[in-house]
Amino acid sequence: MGIRWQHLAAWAVFIIFMLALPEFVSKGTLRTIIFANFLAIFAISWDVLSGRTGYISFGHPFLIGIGAYTSAILSYRFGFPIALSIPLAVVAAMIGGTLFFLPALRIRGSYFALVTLAFMELMYQLVQVIRPDITGGTRGISGVETITRGAVNNFYLSFCLMALVAFSMWLLMKSRLGTALSAIGMNEESVRGSGLDTTKLKLAAFMIAAFVAGLGGAFYVHYLGSIAPRALFDINFLFTIIVAALIGGASTIIGPMIGAFFLTFLLEYLRPVLPGAERYFIYGGIALILYMYQPKGIYEVAKQGWGRIQAARAGAGS
Amino acid sequence: MSYPLELRDVVKRFGGLTATDNMSFRVEDGESLGLIGPNGAGKTTIFSLIMGEHRQTSGSILCNGEDISALPTYARIGRGVCRTYQVPRPFADMDVMENIRLGLMPNNLWQMLVRGPNHDREIELALSVGFAEGDLKRHPAELSMGDLRKLELARTLATGPSIMLLDEVFAGLTAGEISQIAELINQKRKEGMTLIIVSHDLKSLEPLIDRAIAMNYGAIVAEGDFAHVMADPDVRAAYLGGE
Numbered sequence: 001m002g003i004r005w006q007h008l009a010a011w012a013v014f015i016i017f018m019l020a021l022p023e024f025v026s027k028g029t030l031r032t033i034i035f036a037n038f039l040a041i042f043a044i045s046w047d048v049l050s051g052r053t054g055y056i057s058f059g060h061p062f063l064i065g066i067g068a069y070t071s072a073i074l075s076y077r078f079g080f081p082i083a084l085s086i087p088l089a090v091v092a093a094m095i096g097g098t099l100f101f102l103p104a105l106r107i108r109g110s111y112f113a114l115v116t117l118a119f120m121e122l123m124y125q126l127v128q129v130i131r132p133d134i135t136g137g138t139r140g141i142s143g144v145e146t147i148t149r150g151a152v153n154n155f156y157l158s159f160c161l162m163a164l165v166a167f168s169m170w171l172l173m174k175s176r177l178g179t180a181l182s183a184i185g186m187n188e189e190s191v192r193g194s195g196l197d198t199t200k201l202k203l204a205a206f207m208i209a210a211f212v213a214g215l216g217g218a219f220y221v222h223y224l225g226s227i228a229p230r231a232l233f234d235i236n237f238l239f240t241i242i243v244a245a246l247i248g249g250a251s252t253i254i255g256p257m258i259g260a261f262f263l264t265f266l267l268e269y270l271r272p273v274l275p276g277a278e279r280y281f282i283y284g285g286i287a288l289i290l291y292m293y294q295p296k297g298i299y300e301v302a303k304q305g306w307g308r309i310q311a312a313r314a315g316a317g318s
Numbered sequence: 319m320s321y322p323l324e325l326r327d328v329v330k331r332f333g334g335l336t337a338t339d340n341m342s343f344r345v346e347d348g349e350s351l352g353l354i355g356p357n358g359a360g361k362t363t364i365f366s367l368i369m370g371e372h373r374q375t376s377g378s379i380l381c382n383g384e385d386i387s388a389l390p391t392y393a394r395i396g397r398g399v400c401r402t403y404q405v406p407r408p409f410a411d412m413d414v415m416e417n418i419r420l421g422l423m424p425n426n427l428w429q430m431l432v433r434g435p436n437h438d439r440e441i442e443l444a445l446s447v448g449f450a451e452g453d454l455k456r457h458p459a460e461l462s463m464g465d466l467r468k469l470e471l472a473r474t475l476a477t478g479p480s481i482m483l484l485d486e487v488f489a490g491l492t493a494g495e496i497s498q499i500a501e502l503i504n505q506k507r508k509e510g511m512t513l514i515i516v517s518h519d520l521k522s523l524e525p526l527i528d529r530a531i532a533m534n535y536g537a538i539v540a541e542g543d544f545a546h547v548m549a550d551p552d553v554r555a556a557y558l559g560g561e
């Protein structure tokens with residue numbers, strides 16, 4: 001698929017729209033969008049590993065958690081500057097993640113999902129028990145240094161981070177490496193039969209995903225200013241990430257972004273009506289219906305709709 | 319003297335079933351060897367063992383004198399051995415060119431990142447196995463069995479093999495497609511490719527091979543030139559009993 005000027009124009013309009021947004025919307029809406037930006041980063045990370053290779057990760061909060069906790073602990077307990085704690089957090093997410101996931105990369109399908117889920121649960125327990133004087137135990141840590149203040153600044157920061165992640169992942173996945181990762185999701189035996197070391201490829205996918213998750217997690221904790229195990233190693237958080245990638249459109253970069261914004265706003269608009277956990281029930285239902293209607297996600301629905309409009313215009317013109 | 323491919327006393331057991339029973343044979347450089355036998359004889363298993371997709375219970379497999387028994391599949395492909403599958407295994411959401419792209423990829427992450435795909439080579443390979451220009455953007459779901467076998471051949475050829483193992487290349491094809499693929503195989507023979515071909519279609523196989531090995535229950539029944547093998551009473555019994 002070539003890059004047409006329409007694509008570039010659409011992206012330019014989108015970026016200008018986002019940059020101008022703080023002029024038009026409330027601080028509350030901006031805060032919602034900030035969360036959507038972070039969710040998009042997490043969903044893109046999930047998609048690079050699971051959407052492409054088909055190895056479904058149920059442990060993404062584990063990676064995000066390593067990034068968030070490492071940076072929070074380094075800066076809050078040991079006085080590291082954020083400019084140093086974030087890169088170290090990213091490295092920690094990649095190393096910690098690799099050590100734990102390496103054995104799991106050899107097992108397929110639902111077992112991989114289960115093992116990764118176990119790691120998330122394990123992390124939840126460990127954080128509370130081991131050295132609570134450092135991790136803050138059940139309560140977590142609050143008063144973590146923030147990078148900038150105010151909804152507007154944080155909106156710009158999170159948007160730039162998300163755009164940067166999206167663009168670099170798009171470049172990466174456009175390469176032959178991206179093609180090979182998608183091929184693993186379609187038929188791993190044939191990738192091996194094409195002379196490629198699939199373990200190495202999956203490890204690469206995993207490292208890239210861990211990099212993005214760790215980066216997102218570290219920035220997220222310095223936005224929130226606090227961290228608690230309950231909020232992070234949470235099954236609802238996990239499913240929000242996965243559902244965002246799936247209903248937006250797995251195996252694309254724009255899909256997880258669309259999904260993240262869609263879900264965040266859906267949850268936000270449901271809040272006044274359904275303040276409790278029932279919200280997740282409703283949103284689960286909506287996601288399921290969307291997914292059954294078009295497993296390739298909202299992005300595909302939009303593309304087909306656009307195609308129909310074009311076809312109708314061409315028909316009317318002739 | 320080393321051979322492109324040599325099996326020494328190879329045994330493969332699946333639980334209680336002996337799929338390969340002490341097989342030993344060699345393939346000469348540039349030779350085309352036909353491997354025949356009734357269903358379940360163990361032909362495909364031999365291919366899987368040579369590629370390292372299954373590991374033999376005992377015995378060794380040598381490629382150009384080197385014992386490759388412990389090597390992973392990609393390393394064997396790196397040494398120039400490659401196979402096609404009885405049931406084609408394309409990448410469903412990729413078009414013909416993208417499917418071939420995978421075979422062309424070097425097993426090197428950095429190269430995969432910094433170098434883009436070689437479209438000219440992809441097209442060249444697709445056309446060389448008999449695809450038309452109009453097929454290049456087609457997806458596997460739109461292809462006939464003959465086209466799927468061509469695609470499999472193209473992806474295999476893309477890995478740059480010197481030894482090709484072809485499993486049931488003629489199954490499910492029309493007469494026209496059979497002659498097209500036979501012509502391609504003959505061309506590869508002329509170029510010096512070493513081949514092992516498995517086929518139930520003996521009539522199409524005969525002109526493509528220098529020598530045949532007939533096997534049954536995982537063991538060699540007869541070996542030699544095609545007419546000699548087919549005249550063997552045990553081979554006849556195996557075919558009549560097996561089909």
Ligand SMILES: Nc1ncnc2c1ncn2[C@@H]1O[C@H](COP(=O)(O)OP(=O)(O)OP(=O)(O)O)[C@@H](O)[C@H]1O
Nearest residue numbers: 332335337355356357358359360361362363364404
């Ligand atoms: N993965 C496996 N696990 C258990 N048994 C297997 C496996 N693969 C093959 N077999 C058995 O090994 C024997 C040989 O099978 P193989 O596929 O090699 O035969 P074949 O000669 O290729 O037959 P066909 O002509 O039907 O393709 C069969 O009895 C088969 O059931």
Ligand SMILES: [Mg+2]
Nearest residue numbers: 361362363404
């Ligand atoms: Mg077979």
